[in-house]
Amino acid sequence: MLDMTPKEPAERKAVTINPCKTCQPVGALYCALGVHGCMPHSHGSQGCVSYHRTILSRHFKEPAIASSSSFTEGASVFGGGSNLKTALRNVFDIYHPDIVAIHTTCLSETIGDDLNSYLMETTIPDGKYVVYANTPSYAGSHVTGFSAMMAGFIRFLAEKGTPNGRTAIFPGFVNPGDIRELKRILRVFRVSHIMFPDQCDVMDAPMTGDSRMYPDGGTTIEEIKALGSCERVLALGALASEEPANQLKRKCGVPYSLLDSPIGMEATDAFIMALSSLGDGTVPEEIEKERGRLVDFLLDAHPYFHGKSAAVYGDPDTVTGITRLVLEMGMTPRYVLTGTPGEAFASSVRALLAQYDAQGCEVRAGGDLFELHQRIKNEPVDVMIGTSYGKQIARAEDIPLVRAGFPVLDRYGHPYHPLVGYRGTMRLAEMIANALMDRRDRDCKDEDFELVM
Amino acid sequence: MRKEAQSGETDMQTQILDEREKSILRKEQRCRGGGINCESASVSGAVSQRACVYCGARVVLNPITDAFHIVHGPIGCASYTWDIRGSLTSGSTLFRNAFSTDLQERDIIFGGAEKLAAAIDEVMQTYKPKLIFVYATCIVGVIGDDVDAVCRKAEEQYGNRVIPVKAPGFAGHKAEGYRMACNALLALLKPHAASTRRLGINILGDYNLAGEMWIIKNYMREIGVPVIGSFTGDACCETLLLAPQAFLNVVQCAGSMLYLAQRMEEQFGIPWIKASFFGIEDTTNAIMNIAELSGDKGARARAAAFTGRESSLAARDVERYKAHFAGKKAAIFVGGGFKAISLIRQFTEMGIETVIVGTQTGKADEYEVIAGLVNSDAVILDDANPAELEAFMKEKGADILVGGVKERPLAYKLGMAFCDHNHERKHPLAGYEGVRNFTKEINLSVNSPVWRYMYPAF
Structure with a gap:
């Protein structure tokens, strides 16, 4: 597999090979699925939404609902206005959402469709809402699209009202399992909050024998409106959450604290301290014990990972978190790569590397997995940590792969479990340790093969 | 505006867009004369399962193992089609990589033709491939890139085949993409x-x-x-x-x-x-x-x-399983009408009644054959969407759905067995071996112990 990847890197300026990102609209769609009673709507050709729903279904193993403007040749010449109007009429008429969240595509952006004016000419049924976000596929990545859609919801819905004393939590582009864990921690802290978006019970809906177009979960419209009256925002993950936090600040004057995704010890500590500072400055015993157990685990197992090297790749906020944990485990993140463009990622990871005095590590934003493969060919690592798209490299170079991030297409259960918080961090550390130990069991000589490790 | 089908046991409504009615044929109501309305564009706003022109072209050409498939456009179209077909190879694994020009804002403004030419150069310099397909996606024509000229020039320069597949998603539906792929193959064969x-x-x-x-x-x-x-x-x-x-x-x-x-x-x-x-x-x-x-x-x-x-x-071998299938009913939702016909026959061989047949791109004559194969109360759908599928599967009491990736979670959510007869099939379903595999898979899914735990005792 991938035997065509040459060891010698040749300069590439035009062709991307084996991307480590996808386009904005799928992120926007995933964001909109985290809003209750929402129909995500793709303003473009019908193929876009088909691909997006497919990849989301492949990752979450759940239905992912969305409608499309289904552009025709005519729409691409005369504009997609009439398609959008017909689409909205049909969507409200037949699928009865409370809200439709439109995202644009490369096509509708390129032909210059002005959604604002289309919507002014459209009658939206009483009590229903339509919001939109510009998500051109030729800029950023799916993470950018996620962020833009969040900002879109805020732009249209958030209202400054009587302060409600609540804290808004922007979890970033994460799995329902992560959000569920964040909510558990918030419950322990008794923090009155609004989680936005919230894909729990939408993209991990339990089996009931009934399929509902709009499952129980999701941030409600009222909650999104109330974001404007929150006391503050904890925005987790710069790439996914900063822009919407900024939007909310500009529109309603709600201040925000930008934190890293709480993956790893230090980032979780920072999140926990931020929560404790909302209250009386104490940390509940339950949380402290969780931290203690994590330290205990890391200590118990450290001989098996300390000093090992890793390649970490995937989405920027997640990759930053995983890289931090890898450093905390005493490992070297030899290659740190995201397909999402933007120097902010690279500089924050470099700062992290400097903090831990990690030498010989390469950081890349806007890279691709072909490049990662070439680097690994020249200097291999002990473990790869990232999406399923690395499995070809892992097989070609015989390196264990720990699946984390989006998408995981070839294993079950991931979306249910967290990477965030002390518990999520322990899970991730355990997966990394087990991958290395399984490899040792597989590769060691008979005489070195041990029952007790 | 809405049409309500007869209610089944559950209090559900079969909600159908007016414009969709002509795409649904209840066999007992074959009164429209014109048969089913198919091969038309999808309705704006429908949650359609249908893919686009590019998708059609790509799935047909992708299995050519030693070809370079360069997707000219923003990154998505290459990402979503990277190594997803499940086509096996006995030779090159080249086709299991994804190549894209990953067009950026700048390229949208100034044109992407230069970047495409450079991408072909970069690929040629490293690999010297015999065959390159260049897929032009939605915006390429809109920004005015002359893909034909770039490909022609590359062919002249390198002496290999560089075949353009101009497949903007909006130019029809998936079947249009199939035709484009076929034309690309004809262009390849023509000198031979x-x-x-x-x-x-x-x-x-x-x-x-x-x-x-x-x-x-x-x-x-x-x-x-x-x-x-x-x-x-x-x-x-x-x-x-x-x-x-x-x-x-x-x-x-x-x-x-x-x-x-x-x-x-x-x-x-x-x-x-x-x-x-x-x-x-x-x-x-x-x-x-x-x-x-x-x-x-x-x-x-x-x-x-x-x-x-x-x-x-x-x-x-099928006979041995028949007892396990007694009284079971099947729903079929596949791409083409021809496959649907085979599946209905196959279910009949297994003693399973087919109660719903849907396709994405079926032709009128195929729907005629299908109507001849199923019982009088079966439902036939063109370009079905999840809401319709769900409503009819409940109404007809289907036990198993045969479909593709987007239908799998829907079937499971409804507590229904499932078999992927598309890109994610787990084992060969063709030939006599395929009959055995299909029968086993249907049996494993229909009779999985998990169904016993669907509803709690409390």
Whole structure:
């Protein structure tokens, strides 16, 4: 597999090979699925939404609902206005959402469709809402699209009202399992909050024998409106959450604290301290014990990972978190790569590397997995940590792969479990340790093969 | 505005958009004269399961193992089609990589043709491939890139084939993409017209999912009629170019490749037949037809002996499972009408009644055949969406759905068994082996112990 990847890197300026990102609209769609009673709507050709729903279904193993403007040749010449109007009429008429969240595509952006004016000419049924976000596929990545859609919801819905004393939590582009864990921690802290978006019970809906177009979960419209009256925002993950936090600040004057995704010890500590500072400055015993157990685990197992090297790749906020944990485990993140463009990622990871005095590590934003493969060919690592798209490299170079991030297409259960918080961090550390130990069991000589490790 | 179908046990409504009504045929109500409305564009706002023109072109060409598939456009279209087809290869693994020009804002403003030319250069310098397909996605035509010119120039410069596939998603539906892919293949074959025919066939419209092309090739080896060109499962550039020498084209997936067969008949004089290798009856018929048309007595005798033996063995194996299927009802939702027809027959062989048949790109004549195969109360849908599928599956009490990736979670959510007969099939479903695999899979899914725990006792 991938035997065509040459060891010698040749300069590439035009062709991307084996991307480590996808386009904005799928992120926007995933964001909109985290809003209750929402129909995500793709303003473009019908193929876009088909691909997006497919990849989301492949990752979450759940239905992912969305409608499309289904552009025709005519729409691409005369504009997609009439398609959008017909689409909205049909969507409200037949699928009865409370809200439709439109995202644009490369096509509708390129032909210059002005959604604002289309919507002014459209009658939206009483009590229903339509919001939109510009998500051109030729800029950023799916993470950018996620962020833009969040900002879109805020732009249209958030209202400054009587302060409600609540804290808004922007979890970033994460799995329902992560959000569920964040909510558990918030419950322990008794923090009155609004989680936005919230894909729990939408993209991990339990089996009931009934399929509902709009499952129980999701941030409600009222909650999104109330974001404007929150006391503050904890925005987790710069790439996914900063822009919407900024939007909310500009529109309603709600201040925000930008934190890293709480993956790893230090980032979780920072999140926990931020929560404790909302209250009386104490940390509940339950949380402290969780931290203690994590330290205990890391200590118990450290001989098996300390000093090992890793390649970490995937989405920027997640990759930053995983890289931090890898450093905390005493490992070297030899290659740190995201397909999402933007120097902010690279500089924050470099700062992290400097903090831990990690030498010989390469950081890349806007890279691709072909490049990662070439680097690994020249200097291999002990473990790869990232999406399923690395499995070809892992097989070609015989390196264990720990699946984390989006998408995981070839294993079950991931979306249910967290990477965030002390518990999520322990899970991730355990997966990394087990991958290395399984490899040792597989590769060691008979005489070195041990029952007790 | 809404039409309410008769309620089933649950208090559900079958909600159908007015514009969609003509795409649904209840067999007992065949009164519109014109039959089912198909081959039309999807309705704006529908949660359609349908893919686009690019998707159609890409899935047909992607299995060519030693070709470079460069997607010219923003990154998404390359990401979503990276190594997803499940087409197996006995040779190069080149096609399992994703290549894209990853167009950026700047390229949208100033044009992407230069970047495409540079991408081809970069690929040529490292790999010197024999064959490159360049897929132009939605915005390429809109920003005015002359993809034809870039490809022509590259061909002149490098002396290999660089074939443009101009497949903007909006230019029709998936079937339009199939035609574009077929035209790309014709462009590849054109300089290689053969003056003589030989005893050998081409298989059209099999993508070697889970190794199905290999099964068909083995059958052909058994009867002594070699397969020359495989379109496009496990194909490589070199063998495809020999395809014009075949005496017969055998079309398996008619939806994607009938057009190619027709053009090859016009251009190279190769006659074609439709054949399906799904189910015992269709597999036997396919092998016998090919042997018959070969005009080779030996082949005929070998085919009769082979199919006689294999079909009775397969039937015996299916028979063993029949008790497990008593009273079960199936829903079928697949891409093409021709496959749907085979599946209905196959379910009949298994003693399972088909109560819903939907396709994405079925043709009017195929819907006629389908209507002839199912019971009078079955529902036939063109370009169905999840809401309709769900409503009719509940209404008809289907126990198992056969479909593709987007239908799997829907079926499971409804507490219904599922079999992927698309890109994510877990094992070959073609030929007699496929009959066994299909039967086993249906049995495992319909009779999984997990169904016992669906509803708690409390």
